[in-house]
Amino acid sequence: MKSIVLLNSGGLDSAWLAYKLKNEGFEIHSLYINFNIPNSAVTSKAAEETAKRYCVDHKVLNLDFGMPVDHISNMTMLSASIGVAWAKMNGIMEVYTGATGAVDEDFINRYNEVNQGRTIDRVKPQLVTPLYGIRPRGETAKMCGVENILDFSYTHTCRFEIPCGECQQCKNRAELGV
Numbered sequence: 001m002k003s004i005v006l007l008n009s010g011g012l013d014s015a016w017l018a019y020k021l022k023n024e025g026f027e028i029h030s031l032y033i034n035f036n037i038p039n040s041a042v043t044s045k046a047a048e049e050t051a052k053r054y055c056v057d058h059k060v061l062n063l064d065f066g067m068p069v070d071h072i073s074n075m076t077m078l079s080a081s082i083g084v085a086w087a088k089m090n091g092i093m094e095v096y097t098g099a100t101g102a103v104d105e106d107f108i109n110r111y112n113e114v115n116q117g118r119t120i121d122r123v124k125p126q127l128v129t130p131l132y133g134i135r136p137r138g139e140t141a142k143m144c145g146v147e148n149i150l151d152f153s154y155t156h157t158c159r160f161e162i163p164c165g166e167c168q169q170c171k172n173r174a175e176l177g178v
């Protein structure tokens with residue numbers, strides 16, 4: 001069985017991806033990074049639920065900058081690098097993320113190139129983003145084999161603790177009836 005690390009944000013895409021990978025026979029090691037922002041209380045619970053359903057274990061790493069912000073700048077780069085470090089420590093070669101739009105494909109390719117350029121480790125885990133660029137969101141669900149999307153209502157995607165109903169993430173969820 002192939003082991004992978006999943007960057008589990010507690011959101012819909014993380015849950016869909018976990019569902020897909022588990023069905024494909026992967027052994028998923030969930031990693032949730034707690035940035036202690038306003039939605040962390042709910043996303044951490046959602047991430048735990050996703051891990052309970054689809055993952056073999058769940059690691060919570062606290063990274064609290066101690067500032068009252070609702071979004072951490074460069075969060076994708078931070079999460080990717082922490083995921084790669086965690087994977088490497090556990091002898092795992094792939095880090096999956098359900099990221100779909102926060103970064104572009106060029107970022108992902110360049111990230112992996114830079115990561116390969118490090119000289120201290122001989123073997124470097126790769127960042128894998130299977131959901132990137134798939135539109136509309138209904139297609140993402142189909143690709144993940146998700147038939148009953150209502151089952152994922154426990155996930156939390158909005159950056160605010162109480163979903164704002166106005167951001168793209170909230171709109172996507174409304175469109176899908178999640």
Ligand SMILES: [Zn+2]
Nearest residue numbers: 158164167170
């Ligand atoms: Zn929102």
